[in-house]
Amino acid sequence: MDCGMRLLFIHSDHLEFEAREKAGPDSLAETEGVPMEGRMEECVTAFISVESDDEEDVEGVVENALTELRDVTGQLNTQNVVLYPYAHLSEDLASPDAAKQVMQDLETELEAESYEVLRAPFGWYKSFEVSCKGHPLSELSRHVAHHRDEEKDEEELDREPSDWKVMHPGGETDDAVTAKADTSEDMQAFIEDEVEDVVASPGEEPPHLQIMKEKELVGYDDLSDVGNLRFYPRGKLIRDALMDYVNDLVVDYGGMPVETPIMYDLGARCIDEHAGKFGERQYRFESGDRRMMLRFAACFGQFSIMRDMHISENDLPLRIYEMSTYSFRREQKGEVTGLKRLRAFTMPDMHTATGDMDQAREELMKQAKLALQTSEDLDINYEPAIRMTREFYEENEAWVEEVVDELGKSALLEIIPERHHYWSAKIDFAAIDGLGRPIENPTVQIDVESAERFDIEYTDGTDQHHPPILHYSPSGGIERVMAALLEQTATMDTPQLPTWLSPTQVRFIPVRPDQHTDYCDELADDLEAADIRVDIDDRDESVGKRIAGAETDWVPYYIIVGGDEIEGETLGVNVRADDEELDMTPAELKETVREDIADLPQQARYLPRYVSDHPNFTGN
RNA sequence: GCCGGUGUAGCUCAGACUGGCUAGAGCGAUUCCUUCGUAAGGAAUAGGUCGAGGGUUCAAAUCCCUCCACCGGCUCCA
Known part of the structure; x- marks a missing residue:
């Protein structure tokens, strides 16, 4: 403000x-x-x-x-x-x-x-x-x-600098800069950025900006505020698939979904105090004679639910979850870029009330491991950072070693002389973008202040207690996950998205649209019955041109269909991931795609089946 | 928010420094021709408040001011 x-x-x-x-x-x-x-x-x-x-x-x-x-x-x-x-x-x-x-x-x-x-x-x-x-x-x-x-x-001077270390599985710990040479490429980039203040590839624009425009995924909107994006059907599909993925993951883990308001009254002391910690980075406005703010995460609504609940010891750990569409942070203008830093974004946010610090630590560890699960499913490499107060570190050093063992990879440790946030310890995970800069995604933290501020209590039958509360985002903001995925494609020889996130998964290209489209339709019907997203490039264009189209649309499997295919048993399937053409029967094709998707979520197609019916959203 | 760069057709960009014919090109779009077997077949046509507003000038895309957006750097990222 x-x-x-x-x-x-x-x-x-x-x-x-x-x-x-x-x-x-x-x-x-x-x-x-x-x-x-x-x-x-x-x-x-x-x-x-x-x-x-x-x-x-x-x-x-x-x-x-x-x-x-x-x-x-x-x-x-x-x-x-x-x-x-x-x-x-x-x-x-x-x-x-x-x-x-x-x-x-x-x-x-x-x-x-x-x-x-x-x-x-x-x-x-x-x-x-x-x-x-x-x-x-x-x-x-x-x-x-x-x-x-x-x-x-x-x-600022009062804030003594943090102490930076790297801890390897097994417990070996070194000063971060000293240990740098022995770490992975991504961790080296992470250390340079975090500890050594090196700007990687200065002056360059992150590759995902161009990709999101070029592929008709995401765009800016002049009629809104800075950092409020719009998603075209292809981008919307990726976004929805990611949200489904995270929802499934968290619910499966034990998070109970809720939905809470996006705006809060600054007249309430707990809101005003908590909001005050964020300084000027809020959207504030007046509604009638009340001063309101837009939420910056799902904390308020979920704390409010917990406050009004009667929580028994047996309910703990109590996990309340929400996909916060949207969360708002009024970042300074110059900080907003692409999908990486926004003013309106979507954050999966779970809060876990725990019985005591022992249970909080146990949950933190489990939730951190679940975050690494997303690394595997999304195929994004994450480097962990464990940040905590010196006090916490000294009291829990053995436990920190255990966490690093469990994560199974070296972690950056930030040891902060004094607590100046609401958390005493947190773990976050950073992807490294195409320019060598971190994108901070999943995070889990132990909040030691909010239960008291929001008057959240549980009862053990005789006494009331304030529970330590974990804040958790298993994937980080959905838009940032997209940023990390797109950044990753920029480093690939054949840029591509995983099959489950590809807006078109299979494309048929009839050699002569007027003669071969019917057969393509039959093939497409069959794949669609197995929930595979198929389209048919029936445009009156040369085969070569339509192949080029399938390549630039990053379609993982595309098939030229002509007389040979109609008469024969097999299809020549172009597999972009392997950059080769394989003979498969339609049944084998279906199985191959289903294997790619496995049990990851699957949306129906958002654009019409015929490519000739696809409108241009951005002119590309 | 501060400093710097950029803003011209749906998209990518030339033209701007040194003001002056009717603001160009490629891609895309539309129409026609071609009926095609693994990365872009041919032709024609349409398409512009030159980011917005103000100013200087006989004359502004071009010079000046203000604002907006995007990109980069600073700061920031609970």
């Missing part, structure tokens, strides 16, 4: 004002210590509004405003300043008392620095005349946040 004191500077030949009548109750208007009229020559006039959030730190905002004033007067080479309260600059005014205080403090401070100051009274309708010099710097506006810069620096 765009908050904080607003300043409009006018470099003036002169400024003159006169108070006319009080702009509110008597108590509001300033009458002492300020002139009711005044004039100053050759000055900088500062029109000022103090914003409501400045009240949190009046001294801070005064200090920062002074910095701006020194800067501006320095540039304009003048020591004459008019301080002019100007409420109309504001979006959300501070209380009059706070505003008056700020104005008075500014005057005092400036005078102490031997400025000539003229201050106009607060709380009056005033007539004024200003003569702007009109040179390029004569009109300047500034926003001032209430956090003091030094304070911010101090806070």
Whole structure:
């Protein structure tokens, strides 16, 4: 959000004002210590509004405003300043008392620095005349946040750097940079990015951006906000298949699906406090006279369910799950890219209430292993990072070793000197994109604060307890999974998606559409009965051109069908994955495709059976 | 959010520095011809508020200002 004191500077030949009548109750208007009229020559006039959030730190905002004033007067080479309260600059005014205080403090401070100051009274309708010099710097506006810069620096300095290690299965542990050479290529890239602050392939655009456009998967929409995407049928199919996959996985594990609201009332203390931890990265809006926010994950709704439940010890671990379409994070504009970083995205989100830290650790381990299962099913390599406070690490070192053993691969350890988030330990998994940069996907964390904040309790029959709660996303955001999948294709000799995610799984190309399409239809009917997505390229184009089309559409299996096939027993099946043509009977083809899909979810086709009926969504 | 780059036909791009004929090309689309056996057959036609708004000028896609979007870097990623 765009908050904080607003300043409009006018470099003036002169400024003159006169108070006319009080702009509110008597108590509001300033009458002492300020002139009711005044004039100053050759000055900088500062029109000022103090914003409501400045009240949190009046001294801070005064200090920062002074910095701006020194800067501006320095540039304009003048020591004459008019301080002019100007409420109309504001979006959300501070209380009059706070505003008056700020104005008075500014005057005092400036005078102490031997400025000539003229201050106009607060709380009056005033007539004024200003003569702007009109040179390029004569009109300047500034926003001032209430956090003091030094304070911010101090806070950051206070945060001692993390300690980075790599732990191998078996428990061997080294400093991360030292261990780098002995790790996989992806882990090396991960360490360089996380620990050494190296930007991989600087200046390059991640390959998935082009692919998502070229393949008519996903696009931008000018009519929405930045980072809110639209999905064309092919992209929508991939997205839906991934969501089904994750839903099945989590429900099978024991997550109980729910659906909760996407907006929450900031008037509720628990919401306001929790939301406050995310600073300005929220969509906020007013609905009637309530201040609302859009959720950034499913935490609020699920915590709210848990709060209202009567949870018995026997219900634990209690796992509540939701595919949060959508979650919203108002990321800074410059941070939003493609499918990797969005303002509206879909996150599978499960919260698990556990009985105690022992059970929390046990669950964390299981859920982390389940996340690695997605790595296998989706064919995306993930590198794990275990992040925890020093305290947690020292108390649980043996357990951390056990986790790394269970995961069966080396993990990056981040040891954080002090807890400054709601979690004390978390594991996340990063895919490495085509440029060598991490995409953080699955994550599971132990939350040690929220149960108390949201008043979540379970009973052991006699006593009430606050459960440690795990936050879990088994796959990470669906869009990020798509990003990782597409990035992966960019490194392949024959770029392709897994069969179960291919919008078209089998394509028939009739040599002469007018003569051979009927037979293709028969073949297609048969495959469709086995839930395979088939289409027929019946366009009146050369065979060569339609083959090219099947290749650029990344169709895993395509078959030219002419007289030979109609008369013969077998089909010449082009298998893109192996880059070869195999003779198969229709039954063998069906079996081969079904084997690829195995028990992964399968949607029906989203585009018409005949390629001649496929509309162009983006013009490619 | 800050700094830099980019924005021209549905898509990919030329033209911009140095203002000046009717803003071009390839792909795609439409129509016609071709009836084709493993990566793009031929021809014709249509298609443009040159990102939006303002300004300078006799004249602006081209120069200036503001805004928007995309890309990169910073920051950020609970």
